[in-house]
Amino acid sequence: MKNLSTVSAVLLLVALLSSACTTVPVTGRKQFNTQSDVKVAEMSIAAFEQMKSQIPISQDVYYNEMLRNVGERISQQVFADMPLAEWEFVVFDQQEVNAFAMPGGKIGVFLGLFQVAQTEDELASVVAHEIAHVTARHTHERLSQMHAASGVGTILGIGAAIAGPAVIGNSVSVNAGSTIMGLYNIGAQGQLNTWDQAKEAEADRIGIMYMARAGYDPNAAIRVMERMVEMEMSLPQNNYNSTHPSSVERLNALHGYLDEAMVEYEKAKEFYF
Numbered sequence: 001m002k003n004l005s006t007v008s009a010v011l012l013l014v015a016l017l018s019s020a021c022t023t024v025p026v027t028g029r030k031q032f033n034t035q036s037d038v039k040v041a042e043m044s045i046a047a048f049e050q051m052k053s054q055i056p057i058s059q060d061v062y063y064n065e066m067l068r069n070v071g072e073r074i075s076q077q078v079f080a081d082m083p084l085a086e087w088e089f090v091v092f093d094q095q096e097v098n099a100f101a102m103p104g105g106k107i108g109v110f111l112g113l114f115q116v117a118q119t120e121d122e123l124a125s126v127v128a129h130e131i132a133h134v135t136a137r138h139t140h141e142r143l144s145q146m147h148a149a150s151g152v153g154t155i156l157g158i159g160a161a162i163a164g165p166a167v168i169g170n171s172v173s174v175n176a177g178s179t180i181m182g183l184y185n186i187g188a189q190g191q192l193n194t195w196d197q198a199k200e201a202e203a204d205r206i207g208i209m210y211m212a213r214a215g216y217d218p219n220a221a222i223r224v225m226e227r228m229v230e231m232e233m234s235l236p237q238n239n240y241n242s243t244h245p246s247s248v249e250r251l252n253a254l255h256g257y258l259d260e261a262m263v264e265y266e267k268a269k270e271f272y273f
């Protein structure tokens with residue numbers, strides 16, 4: 001009997017743990033996740049609507065169409081990874097070199113980003129990275145950890161995150177440390193902790209595969225990251241701190257994924273061209 005009850009206790013524990021776990025696409029990493037897609041998406045949509053009401057939206061036809069094309073193609077590829085997502089892609093009229101993702105499929109790109117992502121393939125590398133944050137449920141994971149660690153509820157966590165958009169100088173910027181934003185983090189304000197750095201690396205890894213599967217040349221991801229390295233180099237040294245993710249490291253990592261991504265790209269090309 002004792003053995004039996006031990007077995008049932010173990011089974012129960014396994015059941016509990018597996019119900020609080022989801023699997024990250026591409027990497028296959030198991031993550032702790034107690035948050036429902038629907039609930040997190042609902043709150044993100046509210047945050048995104050708030051951003052849209054606070055930050056001017058670009059009416060530039062060329063960039064909007066480019067983002068719409070890229071967004072549609074990549075989001076179709078990831079349907080199985082996040083079937084409930086309601087994808088939306090918005091160009092914000094700010095000269096900041098940045099983009100962000102929110103759960104539920106809300107992607108924002110700042111006009112300034114087109115300085116480093118100049119072609120459709122290059123933009124695809126950024127959008128694929130942002131979509132990867134969404135399908136990898138990075139916000140769910142962060143909220144789950146916050147909840148488990150401190151009992152802070154989801155609403156409070158997201159509430160703190162909604163305060164995210166912060167005015168820096170004369171431009172509205174997205175708080176890099178906020179819970180809900182998966183930032184592409186370029187520029188001086190990105191002071192990320194280890195958790196964020198790991199998530200950036202994972203989104204790079206997943207993103208290059210996504211873009212390739214959508215028929216975009218993975219070499220474009222390398223070009224964008226090279227421009228980010230150049231931008232970082234040109235920043236004054238005091239804008240860094242030790243936790244700033246190194247674009248050089250990210251560039252090296254991307255080179256390591258290139259062969260695998262090119263195989264996917266060659267397959268996808270037949271479909272898209």
Ligand SMILES: [Zn+2]
Nearest residue numbers: 182183184203
């Ligand atoms: Zn990111």
